[in-house]
Amino acid sequence: MSSFFDLEFQNNNIDAKIAAGLERLSNAFRVMLWEQAKEHTLSPIQIQILIFLKYHDQKFLTVSYLAKEMNVTKPTISDAVKALDQKSLIKKSNDLEDTRSYSIQLTSSGKKMVEKTESYGLPLQQLISKMKGSNKEVVWEMVSSLIHELNKSNIISVQRTCFNCSFYKGGTANRCTLLDLPLKPLDIRIDCPEFIAL
Ligand code: SF4
Structure with a gap:
């Protein structure tokens, strides 16, 4: 099967056009997230972690689960969590049964940061609301x-x-x-x- 980046193929094939369009949309989210990240001196993954922490049950708030959720490695999440901890946006609670594990919660500064950043995808949502x-x-x-x-x-x-x-x-x-x-x-x-x- 030809690549949808091949414009001659793409422009004559609806499957390729849809795939190319979805790729463009994923870029739009990346751009909007980067804008928020730059404004608040955070990385995109740090913003995604903060937002996930606000809206999900405590049982999901571990490095292992976040790595699966965000489709990245555990060291990537650990580094992001360490940086968020240094900025006092999250706090860690040790697991009493397994001292190597911990769960993560937002601090009050972390909650305020979520309020500032969680609307990064709103421009797209507003366009959808008009459909x-x-x-x-x-x-x-x-x-x-x-x-x-x-x-x-x-x-x-x-x-x-x-x-x-x-x-x-x-x-x-x-x-x-x-x-x-x-x-x-x-x-x-x-x-x-x-x-x-x-
Ligand atoms: S089927 Fe499961 S995921 Fe779907 S609404 Fe019911 S509880 Fe939620």
Whole structure:
């Protein structure tokens, strides 16, 4: 299969055009994140860690889990956590059963930094809010299923999505058996607090 960077191929192939467009969108997020990082003298991964800490359960707030979540190595996360600790944006709590392990929490300065940085993707969200509802449904179905397929191919390692959840009942009428609700395409979640892995 030809590369979507080959313009002659890309401009005559809808699959290549969509892949190239998604690549452009991922660049847009990178640019917006870098702008915030420069403004607050942080690295992009440090901002991503701070935001993740604010919105996720304590059980996920370890170096190992963050490495899987962000698709980077444990030393990369350890270095970022050390830098955040030196800036007093996070604090570490030792695991009483395993003294080599610790979990990470935001300090009050860390919470304030999240408030300043977490809207870095807002320009894109505002553009999406102007789309027609029926178009949003199509886009969401595509995005959620692509994420699921990338996870199955081990390209994205962690997914707390309905498709991987023990409460998901597929078939003719998809359901969440925990919330006892039908799951229409718009109801599928990609980061659910109630998620339990299959
Ligand atoms: S618990 Fe959450 S992730 Fe699991 S099926 Fe229900 S809505 Fe989806």
